[in-house]
Amino acid sequence: MQATHALHHDIRRPASVMPPIGREATDGAAALDRVGTLVIIGREQPLFFTGDAADCYFKVVKGAVRSCKLLADGRRHIGDFFLAGDFIGLDADDTYAFTAEAVTETTLIRYARRKVDALAALEPRVAKSLVDIMREGLSSARDRMAMLGHMTASERIAFFLLNLADRSDDTRIELPMTRTDIGDYLGLTMETVSRTFSQLKHDGVIKQRTVHEIAITDRAALEGLAEAC
């Protein structure tokens, strides 16, 4: 159901929520934005559930969304975190395959899927843009698979932090999600996530301002850990 991964690519077209009046829709993204409407959902609130009719696509403007899947044995898997600029739902078939929930209060643009698909059918440029977004999503999904398959706990955390850092403007990184969220995303337990953070702190690789905000103090060390990607 979610279409792009959140932590890897850098599709960060600023969300032009208002129709770009007096400006030609020079690319697919701009054309898309003209058919969207603004939505705000509160912390921990669902955007949609597994099995819901996939009527809409979304783009995150501000905040963070996670996609979850509850496994049969009660474990929870987080498929992706969606941050500002990420698209949600592009890969849905008739129904959403994952539940999407806001991690914090989140602002999104909602696109009626019907309109987008119609636009894509008429405008190859829009279709191309959709394909490019999915391409990115697939590429990052593969990177993450390699990681989940072969990386140790420290390597996974390093990968995670570097991806977040690449999306941040300075060395500070916001972690809106809980340790459990991170664990469910990286295939680790909450405890292992916490222990790994502590270790990195002890080694002088990161500093922690609050639980939800860290700073990278030794980027090279992190890159060394994540290099196997």
Place this chain on the structure above:
Amino acid sequence: MQATHALHHDIRRPASVMPPIGREATDGAAALDRVGTLVIIGREQPLFFTGDAADCYFKVVKGAVRSCKLLADGRRHIGDFFLAGDFIGLDADDTYAFTAEAVTETTLIRYARRKVDALAALEPRVAKSLVDIMREGLSSARDRMAMLGHMTASERIAFFLLNLADRSDDTRIELPMTRTDIGDYLGLTMETVSRTFSQLKHDGVIKQRTVHEIAITDRAALEGLAEAC
């Protein structure tokens, strides 16, 4: 680089290699096939390498292809196995991100990417078909991520075998790849793969005719193991 996963969806349109003369190209796939040419590559031979210009898309007609990525520390990750009907390379940007190698002697259709993209630009139906294929790939990539993140060795093997079984016509399953290949695909060592097979054999869940051919004798048990997906 690889575009669709191999083990999950069931895009198995028979490869109409010859131009469908006298038949209208009623769908995107048929239109696609008209611009393709046939290729045969030998066992263990490369189809393309990481970094090669991504000039072509491929569709497997017969045989099996694996996509590999050599990690910095020497470990190898197999991104996907591509079996008959699977597309390769749809998600490439300018260059292939993975190396593709034939597991056994393999027959493929090669499509000049330039032609396909031109076709997609003109024919929304083709573009739609490309999108659908990528959608499938993304969906299965996500399933596999959940698996790699949270499953035990037995659960991974069960998942793997059931996916292969879904693509087979009878209970026999061909395993053209080595145990090492399977391990690199599932994020396990060769030894763990072998031990898990032995355990399943011992428990009467599978039977082994040869190293490269097994039969599922207790599907319910496998599904029980893989249910957490």
Place this chain on the structure above:
DNA sequence: CGCCCATTTGAAAATAATCAATGGAAGTGG
């Protein structure tokens, strides 16, 4: 101010990886 929940830390148990040796099948060359 106090409660609640997330985080951190500790100790024990489980799982898979690693190291090592044996067995067996396919392919090569005499």
Place this chain on the structure above:
DNA sequence: CCACTTCCATTGATTATTTTCAAATGGGCG
């Protein structure tokens, strides 16, 4: 056609990592 070689698979023993179970700490919110 057979023996040899080589590679792959299997099995065993040990080690390392992560999970699990459990307890304590701490920050945010009412």
